[in-house]
Amino acid sequence: MEKSLKAVLFIHQIEFRRTHNLVELTGLLQKTGVNIPVADSDLERLNPYAVEFRYDDAEIILITPKEMHQMVVAMDSWAKAQVAAASDNESDE
Secondary structure: OHHHHHHHHHHOOOOOOOOOOHHHHHHHHHHOOOOOOOOHHHHHHHHHHHOHHHHOOOOOOOOOHHHHHHHHHHHHHHHHHHHHHHHHHHHHO
8 A cells, every 4th residue: 555655646746755654645645636545544544554563563453354455455446547547648748
């Protein structure tokens, strides 16, 4: 999901700092009017996996495989559509 968000930030030419924070990355997109297919509340649940869980022994609330699958599919499909649209716009110019 992090890589999907960063790909869309890149195609929209939005600068971002080096971070794994999913909510921070989506916030940058939302500030420029880009809608995200996954709710911030769901991304907040994933942040420990992206940040704390990698580096600390933090206790996290588990996400079911079904919930995770739905979020990943939504984010992946959205990012692919964003990249395709940007590619189409470039070829039209």
